[in-house]
Structures are given as C-alpha cells and as structure tokens.
Amino acid sequence: MRTEKIFFQPDKVEDAIYSFMWNLIESVLIVILVLIFTMGFRSGLIIGFGLILTVAVSFPILLVCGTTLQRISLGAFIVAMGMLVDNAVVIMDGILIDKKRGLPPKKYLYRIGQNTAMPLLGATIIAASTFLCVYLSPDSAGEYAGDLFLVLCVSLLASWVLALVQVPVCARTWLPIRERTAGNDQGAVMNSPIHKFIRNTISKLIGYKKITIGIAFAILILCIAGMGKVKNLFFPDFDYKQYVIECFFPSATSPDVVRDNLLDMSNLLSQRKDIERIAVSQGSAPAHYCLVRPMTSGGDCYGELIIDCKDYKTVVKQIPEVRRMLREKYPDAYIRCRKYNFSISTSHTVEVEFAGPDPAVLKELSNKAEDIMRRCKYVDPYSVQNNWKPYSKSYVVKYLQQDALRSGIGRSDIGNALMAATDGMPVGMITNQDKTIVVNMLVRNEDGSRISDLNDIPVWSMMNLHLSNDEFNSAISGGKGMSELQDKIFRSTPLSRVAKGITMEWDEDVVMRLNGQRVIEAECDPNSEIDEATPAKVVESIKKDVEAIELPAGYSMRWVGEGELQKDAIANLMKYVPLTIFIILAILLLLFNSWKKVFLILICFPYVFCGIVPSLLITNQPMTFMAIIGMMGLIGMMVKNAIVLVDEINRLQTEEKKSPYTAVVEATVSRVRPVLMASLTTIVGMLPLVTDPMYNSMAITIMGGLAVGTLITLILLPIFYTVLFNIKKI
Known part of the structure; x- marks a missing residue:
C-alpha cells in the first residue's frame, strides 16, 4: 500500500511564504x-538602511504579539512600504534642505525632527488606526486579514x-x-523643475x-458614478x-456505476499533459483535507476529482476546457x-x-426563482x-397507530423491517486489513427467496415485552424458562396488523431545515465565459424579479450565498468605523486645535476615487475585500501627507511670520519631494503584487489612488486651504 498527500497545508504555507519573501525582498x-x-x-542608502532596520525590528515584536509569518503579515509590509519610508523621507x-541653506550640523540634523516629530507621530497613529476595524471584525474575513493592523501598527x-x-x-x-x-534662501534651495511647476501651478489656480x-x-x-x-x-x-x-449523478x-x-x-483527464495528479473521492470530500473549501457530501451518487x-x-x-469536455x-x-475560495459556507x-x-x-417558489435565473444572460x-x-x-406505509401501540411497534421498527426484507438492514461492520465490510441483516423465506408480499413481512421490537406479575415472579424463582421469555420478547408481528397498506410513491428525497423550519435554496453561478458576470452583477440583474415573487402567508425569502457573506463582512467592518473616525478626529484636533483644519483634511478623502475607479476599470480588476482594505490604507496615507503639509503652513506663519499666501505656496513646495517619494516608493513597491491573484486588486487600488492622491495633496489641498481661510493671491 502506498500513501500520497492530497492536500498538505504546510506545503502550501511554505510555498506562499517563500514566494512572498521574494516579493518583499524585491519590493x-x-x-x-x-x-x-x-x-x-x-x-x-540612509533611508534604505532605515527601511531594512524597520522590517528587521518589527519581526521580533510581532512574534511577541502572536502574529505568524504568512501571506497577510508579509503582504502588510509591502502595503506599508511607502508609509515606512515616508517618515525617513x-x-x-x-536635513538636506537645511544643509543646503548653510545651517550648522547641530541645527540641520535635528531641526526638522523637532518641528515634525509630533505631526509625524499623529499621522503614523492615524495611518495604523485605519486598519483597526479589520482587526476588530469578529467574522472569518476579519480573522483572516486582522494581522494587517498588527503589522502596520508595529512597523509604522x-x-x-x-x-x-x-x-x-x-x-x-x-x-x-x-x-x-549658490544662495541661502529657500527659493534657491527648492528651485528644481518640479518645484517650479508646483509653485507656478498653485499660484495660477489660486x-x-x-x-x-x-x-x-x-x-x-463622474468617478463615483463610474463605481x-x-x-x-x-x-x-x-x-x-x-x-x-x-x-452529482442521478439519485x-x-x-458501482458512480465509481x-x-x-x-x-x-480521460490523465491523458492531458498539463495535469500532474488526480485523486478520486466518492460519497463526500475527503474528511478535513482542507479548510478553504466546503465539505461537500452528496451520498452514494456523489464523487469528486481533485x-x-x-x-x-x-x-x-x-x-473551462475540462468543464466543457x-x-x-x-x-x-x-x-x-x-x-479554492474563502467563501466556503456556500x-x-x-x-x-x-x-x-x-x-x-x-x-x-424555488422553481419560479430558478426560471428567472435561467433567463439572466x-x-x-x-x-x-x-x-x-x-x-x-x-x-x-399507512401506519395504524392504535394497533401498532398495542403490539409495541413503532414507526422506526417498520422502517427497519422494510430494509431487512428488501436490500438489508445494516447491523455492524467487519474490518479486514484495509477493507471495511458492512454486515446487513436480511429477512427471507425459508428457501432464501425474497418475500413477495411486503404486507406479510415480520415486524419486531424490543417494546413487545408484556409480562404479567405471575410470569415475572416465575422467571425470578426459576419456574419459567428464560428461553420462553426470550421468545416472547423477540416475537414478530405481521406488517398487515399494524399498517393498513403499503404503496410506492414519489417523494422528496432530501428536505433541508434551518432552525427547525423547512428551507429551500434556488442557486446558480455566474457565466464564466462573460467577463462582466460576477455574483454581484447576477444579483443586481435578477433581484427585482425574484423579490416580485408573491409569497403565501407564513413564507419568507432572503438572499444568501456570497452576497450574505459580503454583507456580514462589510457590516462587521462598518461597526468599528466610528471608532476609527473618533481616533482620527481626536488626533487631528490635538494637533491643530481647529475644526476648520480637520474639515480641510477630511474633505480630501473622497477624491481618491478619482484614481481608484479609472485604475480598476482600465486594468479590468474587481472591487474585492482586499481592495476595500487598500482603500482604508489610502486614507492613512492621505492623512499623513496632509497633516505634515498643514502643520508646515502653520509653522511658516507662526514661527517665520510669513504671509498666509506665501506660507501656503512655500509649505506645499517644501513637501514636494517627501510626498512624491512616499507615493513613488509605495507605487513601485506594489509592483510585485500586481500579478498576485489575491493582492492584485489591492495593489491596483493603492497605486491608482495614491497617484491621484499626490495631486490632491500638492494641488487641491492648498486650494481648499485658501478657500476655507479666505486667503487671497498676492
């Protein structure tokens, strides 16, 4: 006998970690x-060395926190790549700007840190807190992606x-x-083509x-409508x-035919060169061989090929080729x-x-819903x-309850008798090395032939014991033989005495119940040959017609499947969004002590859709759970850039006594390189994830959103600032 691994989770984990470690190194x-x-x-090299140190320092801390090394934790480092270098940038x-101005080492090495330490800390906490709702989500999706928060919190x-x-x-x-x-003023220092472009653009747009x-x-x-x-x-x-x-073969x-x-x-499939191995299972899926697919059980008429x-x-x-064939x-x-998919409960x-x-x-009712499904393209x-x-x-069997009770016969006894008189009633199992043989009890005529008239089959039950006091005392004293009592206990009754008749009828083989109530599910899958066909698109197309089906009194209808899982996951995420918003508002108020400035930062969030929607449409990527998490990460990245920019505007006005207009323009110009570097490093760091089936939608979301987010931070946010604070162009 030879054994083989059909599905070995440690191998999958090792392959995934190996692949993601290379992705992390490449990033x-x-x-x-x-x-x-x-x-x-x-x-x-200085910033890169800091990035390597950050990753190296984070691993032992995460180990203490109980985080394991897997795709989510490794992927979180790649997602956070731009944010990890943003502080250092x-x-x-x-330091480079102050050094070019000619400041002494004791000044240019520490002045920027003293000015931006608290804004950067607040922005870092906000960036990590945007993933808090994922960590706190109690469902399976939250458990799966919860390590994102721990990794980002520790590493940031x-x-x-x-x-x-x-x-x-x-x-x-x-x-x-x-x-x-050549000069010591800020204009001479920050006078590259990109600095000039941002300065001139803001001046004109104001x-x-x-x-x-x-x-x-x-x-x-337009972009929100494009969603x-x-x-x-x-x-x-x-x-x-x-x-x-x-x-699933006919019931x-x-x-033997199924086998x-x-x-x-x-x-037939083993003749294909691109197939390495085929495992066959009959009756149900192999027990607990994998945690990311349902344990399908179809009985004797079911089988599967792995x-x-x-x-x-x-x-x-x-x-598609194998399915069609x-x-x-x-x-x-x-x-x-x-x-293999995470939605294993459907x-x-x-x-x-x-x-x-x-x-x-x-x-x-199910037939009506199925007809609607078939008509959907x-x-x-x-x-x-x-x-x-x-x-x-x-x-x-038409069971005669009164007669059966007098004979001590129950419904299950009649069922056992019918099985014994037909195909056999299982009574035990014999194990012979690697084979298991089922032992069936058969009730037959004396010559071994089947009983032709089922009304005459014997029905027996342990409930047939009816002893009088005299018989019981006689058995105890030994006056009455135990063999006589045994015959009386196991005596049988003809089926015709406890049933009016027996007929062959069509009946439901399986009736599903939920919470004690009968339920039936009309179900389907999207057409894989149509690119835009997704579960959400199917539900959108048939929802109106299905919900228009008239339900009799006492009947109800609800949508389940992947839509129910999505609804529950989103609801669990949204449940903790108020906590995230509270943390963001509290930190922003502590930093700026101004609702105007808080509002200024918040109104920039929706504009990330101007980058997300076109990116997903151009690349034909779907909006997945991981893409939603990527959108949350974008909020943290946007807030981080906005906080430092607004704080620099305040500093130029309060410490260097510059006019509001000059402070807005020069603060924005001073943030050009850090914002561009953070965005560029995040975008290029995402490149290894673009080909990953699980992370590609998240990668596209962050790359597209951050590209437009850079323009929002450097151009749109200063314009909003001048509007809210009524700053005029000089």
Whole structure:
C-alpha cells in the first residue's frame, strides 16, 4: 500500500511564504533603488538602511504579539512600504534642505525632527488606526486579514522612532558636514523643475479657485458614478495549483456505476499533459483535507476529482476546457469545477432562500426563482438548481397507530423491517486489513427467496415485552424458562396488523431545515465565459424579479450565498468605523486645535476615487475585500501627507511670520519631494503584487489612488486651504 498527500497545508504555507519573501525582498530593493536615483546615493542608502532596520525590528515584536509569518503579515509590509519610508523621507529631505541653506550640523540634523516629530507621530497613529476595524471584525474575513493592523501598527511606529534617531545619526556619519550653495534662501534651495511647476501651478489656480474646485467636484461625481461599472467580486480565489471537480449523478445511480464513471473521468483527464495528479473521492470530500473549501457530501451518487496542475495559471486555463469536455461526455451528471475560495459556507455564489411549512409550495417558489435565473444572460444556465434532491420513489406505509401501540411497534421498527426484507438492514461492520465490510441483516423465506408480499413481512421490537406479575415472579424463582421469555420478547408481528397498506410513491428525497423550519435554496453561478458576470452583477440583474415573487402567508425569502457573506463582512467592518473616525478626529484636533483644519483634511478623502475607479476599470480588476482594505490604507496615507503639509503652513506663519499666501505656496513646495517619494516608493513597491491573484486588486487600488492622491495633496489641498481661510493671491 502506498500513501500520497492530497492536500498538505504546510506545503502550501511554505510555498506562499517563500514566494512572498521574494516579493518583499524585491519590493525593498525596488524602493531603495528608487530612493538612490531620486534623493542621491548616500541619502537613498540612509533611508534604505532605515527601511531594512524597520522590517528587521518589527519581526521580533510581532512574534511577541502572536502574529505568524504568512501571506497577510508579509503582504502588510509591502502595503506599508511607502508609509515606512515616508517618515525617513520627511526627515532626510529636511536635513538636506537645511544643509543646503548653510545651517550648522547641530541645527540641520535635528531641526526638522523637532518641528515634525509630533505631526509625524499623529499621522503614523492615524495611518495604523485605519486598519483597526479589520482587526476588530469578529467574522472569518476579519480573522483572516486582522494581522494587517498588527503589522502596520508595529512597523509604522518603529519607522517613526528610527526616522528620528537612525536618520540623523547616519546622516552625520555618511554625509559631508557642509555643502556649498549658490544662495541661502529657500527659493534657491527648492528651485528644481518640479518645484517650479508646483509653485507656478498653485499660484495660477489660486486665482481661479471656484473653477478649479468645480472641475475637481465634477470629476469626483463622474468617478463615483463610474463605481457602478467596476466589477464586484468580494472574495478572490486562492492561487493554489489544485482544483476540484464535483460530480452529482442521478439519485438512483448505483454506487458501482458512480465509481466506474469517476475512474473513467480520471483516465480521460490523465491523458492531458498539463495535469500532474488526480485523486478520486466518492460519497463526500475527503474528511478535513482542507479548510478553504466546503465539505461537500452528496451520498452514494456523489464523487469528486481533485486535480493537481503545475501552477495556478494552468488551473485558470484548464478549467473551462475540462468543464466543457466532461459536461458533454456525461450529460446526466451535474458537474462543477471549483477553485479554492474563502467563501466556503456556500455551495453557489448566488443563492436565494425560501422558508415555509409546505415542501410543495417551497418547491414551486424555488422553481419560479430558478426560471428567472435561467433567463439572466449573466448566469450559467447549467448551474441553476436547488439544494433539494430530485423526487425519488419510496415505500409509504399507512401506519395504524392504535394497533401498532398495542403490539409495541413503532414507526422506526417498520422502517427497519422494510430494509431487512428488501436490500438489508445494516447491523455492524467487519474490518479486514484495509477493507471495511458492512454486515446487513436480511429477512427471507425459508428457501432464501425474497418475500413477495411486503404486507406479510415480520415486524419486531424490543417494546413487545408484556409480562404479567405471575410470569415475572416465575422467571425470578426459576419456574419459567428464560428461553420462553426470550421468545416472547423477540416475537414478530405481521406488517398487515399494524399498517393498513403499503404503496410506492414519489417523494422528496432530501428536505433541508434551518432552525427547525423547512428551507429551500434556488442557486446558480455566474457565466464564466462573460467577463462582466460576477455574483454581484447576477444579483443586481435578477433581484427585482425574484423579490416580485408573491409569497403565501407564513413564507419568507432572503438572499444568501456570497452576497450574505459580503454583507456580514462589510457590516462587521462598518461597526468599528466610528471608532476609527473618533481616533482620527481626536488626533487631528490635538494637533491643530481647529475644526476648520480637520474639515480641510477630511474633505480630501473622497477624491481618491478619482484614481481608484479609472485604475480598476482600465486594468479590468474587481472591487474585492482586499481592495476595500487598500482603500482604508489610502486614507492613512492621505492623512499623513496632509497633516505634515498643514502643520508646515502653520509653522511658516507662526514661527517665520510669513504671509498666509506665501506660507501656503512655500509649505506645499517644501513637501514636494517627501510626498512624491512616499507615493513613488509605495507605487513601485506594489509592483510585485500586481500579478498576485489575491493582492492584485489591492495593489491596483493603492497605486491608482495614491497617484491621484499626490495631486490632491500638492494641488487641491492648498486650494481648499485658501478657500476655507479666505486667503487671497498676492
């Protein structure tokens, strides 16, 4: 006998960690190279060294916090890459500017840290708190992605500490002490082409504030309306190189026929060169072989094939071909190909549930919903069904309760007698090495033939014991033989004495119940050959017609499937959003002590949709749960940049006594390099995730949102500031 691993989770974890470690290393190297080319060799090395230290310091702290090394925790480092270098970029940029101004080392090494330490800390806490609702979410999605908060919280706080300590120390050692400049004013220092462009753009747009804000608002409305065009796929598939073919044969199919068909399918598919291994299971899915797919149990008429390919791309390419081939060759079977997905509690992605007392009425309601599903162009017609099995023939006995009770016969006794007189009643099991043999008790005529008239079959029960006091005392004293009592206990009664008759009728083979109430689900899957067909699109198309089905009194309808999981996950996230908002507002008020400035920062949030929506539409990526988390991360990144900019405007007005207009323009120009560097490092750091099936939607969301977010911070936010504080152009 030879054993093989069908699905070994440690191997999957090891492969995922190995792949993500390389993604993390690639991301760090890309970010360091970008910093070297944009900020200079030595400055880039200082920030890159700080980034490596941040990641290295975070791992032992996360170990103490109980965080494990897996895709979410490693992916969180890549998501936070731009934010991790942002603190260091702000400090390094301030050091370089003050150094060019000719300030002494004791001044230029520490002045920027003293000015921005608290704003950077507040921005860092806000950036981490945007993921707090994911960590606190009690559902499976929150448990899966909750490590994002811990990783970001630890790594961002570590980056803040290292930016204030490591960057000045390394700058003192690695940079020349002094640098000659052509001039000492800020304009001469920050006079590169990009600085000139931002300065001139802001100066011109401040003169056309109403037009600028009107155009920005119109673009925002257009992009929010465009969200309806973005595909909605809440849980992305796992990129495992294995998939499952579920086969449901007609209910009357013999187990031997099911076995032969499964083996034929296996032989047919094994001829394909892109398939590495096929495992066959009959009756149900292998017990607990994987936690990210449902334990399908279809009885004797069910079987499945577990297919291994060389990689995930092969799985995606192969599934449509295999599905089409098997459905054509086995038209009587219901065949589905399923990839591994986080929504394991549903059999189909679109499900509508009807509840009520009468099975016939429930079946009629389900048929109406199924007809609506079949007419929808986004639905795979083959997938439409309900979760009750088809009608099957069964024996119906008209039970005479009074006569049966007098004979000590219960309903279950009649069922056991019918099984024994027909196919056999299981009474035990015999194990022979690796084989298990079921022992059936058969009731037959004396010659071994079947009983032709089922009305004459014997029905027995332990309840047949009826002893008088004299018989009981005689048994105790030994006057009456125990063999006589045993015969009396196990005596049988003809079925005709406890039942009026027996007939063969069509009946429901399976009736599902939920909380004690009969329920039926009409279910379907999107058409995989139509690109825009997603579960959300299907529900949107059929919802009006399905909800228009008239329900009798005592019956109810609700949407389940992936939509229910999405609704629960979003509800659990939204439950803690007020806490996140409270933390953001509290920190902003502590920093600025002005509701106007808090409002100024908050009104910039919605404009990230101007980058998210076009990016998702252009790349044809869906809005997934991970993309929603990416949007939360964007809020933290936007707030971080806005806080430092607004704080610099305040400092220029209060400490350097500059006019409001000059303070707005010069503060924005001073933030050009830190904002561009943080955005650029985040965007290029996301590149390794673009090809990852789970993280690609998040990567596209952050990259697109941050690209536009840079323009919002450097152009739109200063315009809003001049409007709120009524600043005129000089």
